[in-house]
Amino acid sequence: MAIRSDEIVSIIKSTIDNFDGAAEERSVGTVVQVGDGIAQIYGLSGALSSELLEFPGGVMGMALNLEEETVGAVILGDPIHIKEGDTVKTTGRVVEVPVGHGLLGRVVDPLGRPLDDKGPISFTSTRPVERIAPGVITRQAVDSPVQTGIKAIDALIPIGRGQRELIIGDRQTGKSALAVDTIINQKGKGLVCIYVAIGQKLSTVAKVVAVLDQHGAMDHTIVVVAGAEESAALQFLAPYAGCAMGEEVMENGVQLGRKLVKDSLCVYDDLSKHAWAYREMSLLLRRPPGREAYPGDVFYIHSRLLERAARMSKANGGGSLTALPLIETQAGDISAYIPTNVISITDGQIFLETDLFNSGQRPALNIGISVSRVGSAAQTQAMKKVAAPLKLELAQYRSLAAFAQFASDLDKATRDQLTRGEKLSEVVKQPQYQPVSLERQVAILYVATTGLLDDIPTPRVRDFEAQFTRLLEIEHAKVMQKIAKTKVLDDETAAALEAAANDFRKTFLAESGAAPSDKPTIGSKQS
């Protein structure tokens, strides 16, 4: 990053050559009131909406309320030195952030200033944080998957590149964990991730950054932080800033390793706090409050943010920006104002539930009500093949399990179906920070849906999975490579998987002291 001295000389030369010494004309105004990070400014008749304003001492502000004689502005920085009577000038610019390769691996604030100890950000261009979303003509349908590495999501609620999938749930149900796992799994998969932390404790953010670093995921990740201690204005700007960084990747691409990557993923953690920040700002600016004291345009702030997620057509570069917004519900109330708003904007949602989490189902996905409106269009052929029976079996299991709770003796077909469902529910469980690759997912789901796990005792299913996938990678590396490369599960590969599973099953059951049988027993009930 060091610059040579002759470069410095040439920069100075060209700057002096091109320096425009003409007088500059700007609109000026006077601060008449300041407090709570909001300033009322008299004058500034030439100010534009969302224009960046310059206060004395280099503090910046953003014009929000343009009234007849005054302008209401939020202060983006330390408001402590701004006082009544200060002169404010327009800048003719809107709020911009640096974008591009230099941000990868960095932790920055919503104005693109570094928060880590890696020195100044090097950048070649900037982008306005607010922008109108790409139009219909420039887009194309979502067709390729974002592999989250989470079996339940990749198989049942697939997320496509360019999609907007909401992750919703109460506190402590693993929403952020899901997003972080997804980012970890993108290592080497050609997807630039942007994690936007809004209104979170800095200790939580530090933990996330440490986890990403530990798993080598920071190389393809940008972290934008507006912590709980920041002003509402900065918290409000954070997701738009993250989105602008993602748009740069989508449109111009960034160099990741040797490849030019044009796919990006933005995680907004979380939009409930974003709505709170906007509510705070609006109330201080004396905009009329509406339902739950949110201002009237709280829907629009989220829709214009999430609409910027897109899959561009080939003619327009073919990049993509996927959005994973998070919403925290209070006591599972998804019919509150902000959750319903964001549910209606996104292309599907992943519901996480406290009860499932506490009963040991992790990730605590409620598969019944989680959906992805993009559906199997965003799945590889191999995954489609195993996901179809999985969906069916799990759906049947859920309805039967509710019904069978009251029945004492069941016929064999019902019992078999319950057993199958139980094993499948066990297979989709997964520990944190351990994303599973596509080929492993396909292998274990294929084995589970063909009934080869039915006589494995339920508590040992995860052991079986771990050992079996390890065995596949050592002994049947070619089969696994074929799935990974072609992303297709043909008959030959399926047969090879089945044979390997049958062989391993015998040794596994012999080791655990149970003989393989045709009549599997019903184990303990899982929710």
Next chain:
Amino acid sequence: MARLGAARRYAEAVFELATRDGKVDEWRREVGIACGLAQDKRLVRAVDSPAVAFVQRRKAMEQLLAKRVSRQVLNLALLLVERGRFSSMPAISDEYDDLVRRSRGIVGVTLTTPTPLSEGELAAVKVRVEQLAAAPVEITTCSDPTLIGGLCVTIGDREIDASVSARLARLRKQLIQGTSKAAGAA
């Protein structure tokens, strides 16, 4: 500098009275005199103080102004004293000047220079500023040595900054941007 609030409303009332009586310029001169009194901070503190009886404050104000201004202007001053608002006199005066200028189509201009300008220079600048503002102007001058050179013209809420210090600041910004961009490209 014009402000919002009470000063504007007092100024509007005064302006309406003055236009009704056709005494706009007299009012302007006399309000200026009252405004001069308000420059004395100790006096303002005393006449605005609720701790001093109104009768005494009124007497003091009458003694100070009765011989120098008309009855109406004195009444304005007394009204302000009664309400503990004599400190807003300069703001009212500014607002009133603003209203008078507006009614005559004159634009108020503040000219800031590093050193005071000579008569000839001022006249030359006035011609140029009138072209810029496309209206007759009334110039208020002030000096600010931190400008280094050049001048800065404020027409209403438009500021045209042709000072050396502003140009230096701009050059500095461009140089910093140039180097950080070069570092990004490297």
